[in-house]
Amino acid sequence: MVFSSIDFLFLFLPAFLMCAAAAGRSANAILLGFSLVFYAAGEGVFVAVMVASICWNYLAGRLIDEAKGRKRRLWLALGIAGNLAMLGHFKYLTFLAQDVLGLSGAVAGIHLPLGISFFTFQAISYLVDLHRGQCALERSPLRLATYIAMFPQLVAGPIVRFASVAEALRSRMVTPTDITQGMLLFAGGLAAKVLIADTVAEAADALFGTDAEQLRADAAALAVVAYTLQIYFDFLGYSLMAVGLGRMLGFRFPRNFNHPYVSLSVTEFWRRWHISLSTWFRDYLYIPLGGNRLGPVRTYANLALVFLATGLWHGAAWTFVVWGMFHGLFLVIERAGLGAVLARLPILVRGAYTLGVVMAGWVLFRAENLEHATAIFGALTRLSAPMPAAAVLTTELALTLVCGVILVGPWVGRLLARQIALPSVEPLPAPHPRALALGLALFGTLFVLSAIKILAGSYSPFIYFRF
Amino acid sequence: MQHFANPRICRSVMVGLAVALAVPIAAGFATIDPEKRARALNRPLAEWPTTEEARQDPIGVVGRLADMAADRSLGLLTSARWLNQLRYETLGDPGGANVVRNGDFVFLTDHDLNGRPDYRAIHASCAARDAERSQEIIARAGVLADASGTPDRKSAILVVPSKPVLYADRLPVAVPADLRDACMEARADLQWAAQLRKTAAAQGFLAAYPFRAFDDKRDKPHFYPPENFHTAGWSAHFAAWFVLNRLYPGEFVPGSPGFGTVRAKADMPSVYLYDRDIQLRTPRYGKARATRDKADEADLQARYPEVLEFRVWRSTERGSGRTAVVIGNSFSLYIAPHLAVGFDRLVLIYQNRLRVPGARRLYTEVIPEIDPDAVIYIHHDAAHMTGRAFRPLEDAIRINKAKARRATSALKPAANPGDIGEHDGDE
Numbered sequence: 001m002v003f004s005s006i007d008f009l010f011l012f013l014p015a016f017l018m019c020a021a022a023a024g025r026s027a028n029a030i031l032l033g034f035s036l037v038f039y040a041a042g043e044g045v046f047v048a049v050m051v052a053s054i055c056w057n058y059l060a061g062r063l064i065d066e067a068k069g070r071k072r073r074l075w076l077a078l079g080i081a082g083n084l085a086m087l088g089h090f091k092y093l094t095f096l097a098q099d100v101l102g103l104s105g106a107v108a109g110i111h112l113p114l115g116i117s118f119f120t121f122q123a124i125s126y127l128v129d130l131h132r133g134q135c136a137l138e139r140s141p142l143r144l145a146t147y148i149a150m151f152p153q154l155v156a157g158p159i160v161r162f163a164s165v166a167e168a169l170r171s172r173m174v175t176p177t178d179i180t181q182g183m184l185l186f187a188g189g190l191a192a193k194v195l196i197a198d199t200v201a202e203a204a205d206a207l208f209g210t211d212a213e214q215l216r217a218d219a220a221a222l223a224v225v226a227y228t229l230q231i232y233f234d235f236l237g238y239s240l241m242a243v244g245l246g247r248m249l250g251f252r253f254p255r256n257f258n259h260p261y262v263s264l265s266v267t268e269f270w271r272r273w274h275i276s277l278s279t280w281f282r283d284y285l286y287i288p289l290g291g292n293r294l295g296p297v298r299t300y301a302n303l304a305l306v307f308l309a310t311g312l313w314h315g316a317a318w319t320f321v322v323w324g325m326f327h328g329l330f331l332v333i334e335r336a337g338l339g340a341v342l343a344r345l346p347i348l349v350r351g352a353y354t355l356g357v358v359m360a361g362w363v364l365f366r367a368e369n370l371e372h373a374t375a376i377f378g379a380l381t382r383l384s385a386p387m388p389a390a391a392v393l394t395t396e397l398a399l400t401l402v403c404g405v406i407l408v409g410p411w412v413g414r415l416l417a418r419q420i421a422l423p424s425v426e427p428l429p430a431p432h433p434r435a436l437a438l439g440l441a442l443f444g445t446l447f448v449l450s451a452i453k454i455l456a457g458s459y460s461p462f463i464y465f466r467f
Numbered sequence: 468m469q470h471f472a473n474p475r476i477c478r479s480v481m482v483g484l485a486v487a488l489a490v491p492i493a494a495g496f497a498t499i500d501p502e503k504r505a506r507a508l509n510r511p512l513a514e515w516p517t518t519e520e521a522r523q524d525p526i527g528v529v530g531r532l533a534d535m536a537a538d539r540s541l542g543l544l545t546s547a548r549w550l551n552q553l554r555y556e557t558l559g560d561p562g563g564a565n566v567v568r569n570g571d572f573v574f575l576t577d578h579d580l581n582g583r584p585d586y587r588a589i590h591a592s593c594a595a596r597d598a599e600r601s602q603e604i605i606a607r608a609g610v611l612a613d614a615s616g617t618p619d620r621k622s623a624i625l626v627v628p629s630k631p632v633l634y635a636d637r638l639p640v641a642v643p644a645d646l647r648d649a650c651m652e653a654r655a656d657l658q659w660a661a662q663l664r665k666t667a668a669a670q671g672f673l674a675a676y677p678f679r680a681f682d683d684k685r686d687k688p689h690f691y692p693p694e695n696f697h698t699a700g701w702s703a704h705f706a707a708w709f710v711l712n713r714l715y716p717g718e719f720v721p722g723s724p725g726f727g728t729v730r731a732k733a734d735m736p737s738v739y740l741y742d743r744d745i746q747l748r749t750p751r752y753g754k755a756r757a758t759r760d761k762a763d764e765a766d767l768q769a770r771y772p773e774v775l776e777f778r779v780w781r782s783t784e785r786g787s788g789r790t791a792v793v794i795g796n797s798f799s800l801y802i803a804p805h806l807a808v809g810f811d812r813l814v815l816i817y818q819n820r821l822r823v824p825g826a827r828r829l830y831t832e833v834i835p836e837i838d839p840d841a842v843i844y845i846h847h848d849a850a851h852m853t854g855r856a857f858r859p860l861e862d863a864i865r866i867n868k869a870k871a872r873r874a875t876s877a878l879k880p881a882a883n884p885g886d887i888g889e890h891d892g893d894e
Contacts, residue, residue, distance in 0.1 A: 006491070006540055007533030014489035020469075021481035027469035041529040175472040179480050214644065248481070250469055386644030395558035455491065455546035458537050 001041045002155065003241045004193050004454055012038065020249060028146045028169065031249065035151035039114070046113040049086065054145045056082050057123040061144070064130050065137035076131040080124055087120045095316035115155045117313055119148050121280055126162040128284055135163040143169040152245035156238035158256040158276035165251055172250030177430045182248030184423040184443045189240025191446035194453050196407070197234035199400040200226040203392045208366055210387055212375030218389035220379035226397075227366050228359050229404040232261065235274065243425050255425040261408040264350040265342055266330040266357050277313070281306050300332045307331065314365070319373060323364040330357050495541035504539065509579075509737070512538040548740035555739070561641075563738035569639035571693040574630055575735065576642075586646055588696075589638070591849035592631040593650035600852070601659035605666045607857045608844075612672035614830055614864040615792070615842035622672035625710050626660070627698055627798045627847040628681045630691060653848075654682075676848065677709045689748035694733040697801045700747035701726065707805030714841055719809060724750040750805070757782040757807030767814070771833055773825035776817035780807035787811055792837055794818055794829070795845030796856070802845055814839070818846075818860070826863030 001008050016034045023030045040047040060079030067075050088096075094110050097103045126147070129135040138144040147162055147169060207215065207223035215223070239256035246253040260272035270278050286306045292299040304325065311324015334342070342350050360377075367373035379385070406412060413422055421431035421439030431439065471477035505512050513534035521528050537543075555562025565584065566573050576584040594600070608624050616622040631638060635650035660676035667674035684690045684705065691702045698706055711719040726748050733743035757780040767777040780803065791810040793803050796818050807813040814837055816829060834842065846856035 001533070005533075006537040010488055010490075010492045010540060011533060011536045014485040017481050017485035017488070021478045021485070023469050025468055037529060041533060044524075044527060044530075171468045171470070173470045173472055174477055176476050176480065179477055183484065210643075388640055391640040394554075394560040396554060396560050399558075451491075452542075452546040452549060455540060455543050456550040458540075458543060 001038055003238065004190060004198070004450070006454060006458055007041070008038075009190075009451065009454065012041075017248075027172075027249075028142050031151075032142060032146045032149055035146070035149040035154065038151040039149065039154065043114050046111060049090070049113045049116065050119060050149055053083070053086060053119060053123055054141075054148050056086075057126060057148065058138075058141050058144050060127055061130055061137055062139075064127060072131065076127055079127040083120050083124050083127075087116060090116055092312070092316045099318060118157050118159055119154060121159050121277075121313075122162070123148055125159070125280060125284060129161065129163055135161075135166055138162070138166065138169075150246075150251075152249075152251075153242040153253055156235065156242065157274070158239055158242065158254050159280050160251075160253055160276070164254065168251050174248070174250040177428075178247050178250060180421070180436060180440065181424065181428070182244045182246075184421065184439055185240050185244025185247060185425070187244075187443035187447040187450075188423040189237040189242075189244060190450045191237075191443075192233045192240065192407075193237030194450040195446070196400055196404050197230050197232075197237055198453070198457075199397060200404060201230045201234070203397050204230050204366070206392050207387075208368075208376070212372060212379045214385055214387045215376070215379040215382065216385040216388045217380055217382050219385070219387050219391065220376055220382070222389040222393065223376065224359050224363055224380070225401065228261075228362050229401065229408070231362060231365070232257070232408065233404060240423060240425075244423065252427070253425075259408065259410050261355060261358070262351065262410070263354050263358075264347060265334055265339055265354055266327060267334050267339065269354055269358055270327070270331070277310070281310055285309060296336070299335065303331050303335070304328045318370055319364050319367055322370060322373075323361050326361050326364060327357075491540045491542055492536045495536075495539040495543075498541065499539050501539070504543075507544055507737075508538070544740060551739050552741055555743070563735070565738050566735070567639050567641040569637050572630075572634060572637045572639075573694050573696075573735075574634075574638060574642070575696045575738075586642060588849065589631045589642060589646055589650065591853045592629040592847070593635070593646065593653040594849075594852040595649070596653060596656045596659045596852070601662055604659065604851055604854075605663045607854070607861065608663060608674060608851075609666065609670055609672075610864060611844055611857065611860055612667065612670065612674075612842075614860070614867075615794075615834055616672060620839065621714050621841040623710055623714060623841060623843045624663075624667065624672065624674045625706060625802070625843060625845045626663075626674070626676040626851050627706055627802070627845065628676065628678045629847040629849050630696070632848060633678070633681055633685055633691065654678075673710070673713055675710055675713060677706060680705070680709060689728060689746050692731075692733070692745050692747060694743055694745045695735070697734050697798055699731070699734070699801050700729075700749045703801045704750045704805040707802045707808075710843060711806065711809040715809065724752050726750055752808055754784040755782055755808050756784075757804055757810075757813065760812075763812075763814075767833075771825070771828055773822070773828055774816060774833060775820045775822075775825055778803065778815040778817065780804060780810075780813045780815075782808050782811060782813075789840040790814075790837060791841045791843060792816065792834055792839040793843045793845060794860070795843075796847070796850050798847045798850075799845035806843065810840070812837075821859060823859045823862045823866070826859045827867055829860075830863060830867055 001012065003009070012034070016030075019030045019034070020027065036047055036050075039050055057079065060075060060082065063075040064072055064079060090110060090112055094108065098105075098108075126135070126138075126144075130137060138147070147160075147165060150160075153160055204223055204226040207219055208227065210219075212220070236257045243253045243255070254276050256274060256276050258272040258275065260269050263269035263272055286302055289302045289305065290298055291302060294302075307324045307328025308321065309324070310327070311320040311322070314320045314323070330338075342353065345353075363376050364370075364373050367376060416422060419435060419438060420442060421436045423443070430436075501512055513531060515535060516524075516528055516531045520531075551562045554560040555568075559568075561568040561573070563573075565575060565577050565579075567576055567584070568574075575588045576586045577588055612622040612624060631650050632653045635647065635654045638647045638650060640647075657676070657678055660678065663674045663676065681691075681702065684702075687701075689701060690705075692699050697703075708719045728746055728748050731745055731747040733739065733745045736742065760779040760781045763779040763781075764777045767774070767779070771777075778800070787810060789810045791806065791813045793799055793806060793813060793815045795803075795815070799815060800817065803813060803815045814833075816833070821829070844856070850856040
């Protein structure tokens, strides 16, 4: 089940809100119950994988908490190994056997349960934080299960640290401002996903789905631009919806995006893009590896390793490996000296460099394989080919691209913030009633427009005059 | 534990939001007529799983419930209609998932759609017209003409040029370039039509693919409605009288009636979901105009239910004394009213819903009963190129022939005359 579907918006969510409004002491049980239904609706029996993960991490947490010295470290290692083994089996075994070891046919047909990377990383962060003493043992299986399975951020993040929600899992206060902010965030996220990401996705899918040899340079460029906007607004939309739902329930999830496309270096981009993942890797991989404390060479090696892992986290394919290494390479180069050079250049040049690198990376990320990515790069220089950009460029797409480009920056938000209550991940004081009314009207309208598009999208005409 | 800072306000807002969100599905379940919705979606609606299904796949019940709710949600069709209207009327975009657009010109890409367009409808129109395919089409057309013809009865096959071929140069760039090239080639390659015409003449029936005549007229305003998939108005009349003039030379001069421009509704309403107004140039037949005879239709329908769909037109003013049977796909629905002007009674059998049992009765009972002066098959070029024009008629003809052969051999003089009675009993 996805947030932008009829069944979630008009069936699951109202049923959940109705129960949540009545909940008091049973709030966690209700949230867990709905989360399991949410997961089972999309993944069927694979809900058992999540239940197994909950049981494993509950047990590992208790063993870590009770052990002392080396044993404590051993239980942590075992706990993490169990999580990684599960992730490895479902996500990487096929890739390892077929693409790395060349054992075609040895492993096939392993289903990848939705959100497994997210809930596994959350669980690992719980075990590590517990071991480090940064959070207390969660003795209640219900609370730990609620943390791991919580449906708002289950499918697409943000990756929430246990420490940041532990208190709220015990006792949380929901204010009217939380509810209105949650609604604004959800509506804004839904609009980003449905009105922008899904619209540009049609062009991106059509162009990336076409034989790259057929694409003229303008079509290839449109494919890259459309995908650049699609992935941002899609991911941003899901994150905002997750944060909004969490806020309505009294949880404060972390901000996941901070206008990444206005970054002036690739290093800055990774401070603004999928923040919960990059900080996860920083805290649980980069720093334990030594971070930047062991000299330049070791720092570069650590960065490369972290970005190899980042690439693999996104998917089990060579394209993701190369995408991760590509970003890692630019981070290393920037740290080795390019960063200092960039700092002296005009902002526009720095922005263009960053966006160029990021967009080139998205080609690797989106392509079917490395040959396809190479062909798309080749198409970017092809002046004569059968398929121009006009083949997919409708007025709706053009308007959406313009809106998307305008909205990637913080400027519109800054312009409107004084007049209208806008969605904000950070807690803000209660807005002026007029601003709140305008905010609700604006985002209510966006919600209705998104709902219309979702409803319309389920109509697939079949014309009866078969010939 | 969850607390509310202001329980009354917080709970009211959450419940209010829940109620508002539940409206599309709750109101949908209360007000939607499932049969009507199923017709609009052209498929059965998802249903509540049976006890057996729920027992076999208990977790799947949630998914089934979701499908069921989505199918019955209020505003599903209205939303699609609004979006199509916005896209077509305001933004100038295609305004339908199954169509592409170039200015006013709309082309159907697929009759049904799963995700991205496959351009199957355009592929069908512009399919390669190689010698082997041409020979096959000609042979199959001959089988149809032969099955319905008698020495006193005229047989005709009208192949209507479709828009992707006639207006190949106006296909938008959204259509893959190689497919646009194929359509341009199809425009130029009329060898198969000439061959079909010659073979038909030799076999005593008429075959017409009035491409050149259509091409001469194609740029006249309102000839082939740009928003339509089908011929309508002037082009439908033109196709009809093209045939009439060849069946009954001298009686029907194309364009002889006066013409007027009228407002009409575009076809493909299931794509657009709203009535798109178009301008049609239509002939003014005056008193010779043919009108539907619903009583006759109902009578035929009652007696031949397997044939599924009859339409009957009568033009008594003309008094030609002639009767026709038209068998065809959706293009025939637009052309038959114009053809009907040439006959006292014209019976159309709509082929798209016909199955083999109905087609068999068509040849063995319906046509002999009507005893028409002419049997006219009408399809567009795509239906001919893909062979769909011939289904299920060919199968019915083959089975009828086989049965007739068996019956004939059974009736051959037996060595012992007494055996005949036994054979009769077997039949």
